[in-house]
Amino acid sequence: MKAEPRRRGVTYDEADLLRRARTVRARAYAPYSSFHVGAVVLTEDGQLFEGVNVENASYRMTTCAEQSAIATMVTAGVRSPIVAVAVVGDGEDPCTPCGACRQTIFEFGPQATVYASGDAGRPLVTVIADLLPHGFGPRRLAQGQS
Secondary structure (H helix, E strand, C coil), X not given: CCXXXXXXXXXXXXXXXXXXXXXXXXXXXXXXCCCCEEEEEEECCCCEEEEECXXXXXXXXXXXXXXXXXXXXXXXXXXXXXXXXXXXXXCCCCCCCCHHHHHHHHXXXXXXXXXXXXXXXXXXXXXXXXXXXXXXXXXXXXXXXX
């Protein structure tokens, strides 16, 4: 059963989120793959945080755009839940978050709507729970402490 994206009290324009992600993508540091990704995170209190992928010669050290945006949010001291994430990558197909990014998004917004886009076509619109079914989050840790 697929979950339906919800607004959860904050008003936003999904086209604007995608436009912002597409714009910030130009700042990505991708000298090895030449695959540029931009992400924008929207919190429940209406704040926006941008991120880009930052590659490293030691590929394992690369930071994804989604994690970069969430790290910026955390660094700013914001703990309001994430309600939406827009991700735009190079290429025609929608750029969906990788597994690690799905887990990170779930940690901060277990009901977040995800907008994934490329350079062509309609964006994929889904919720993080559909991208990461049966996700492991903070509530699971609390259950183990009782």
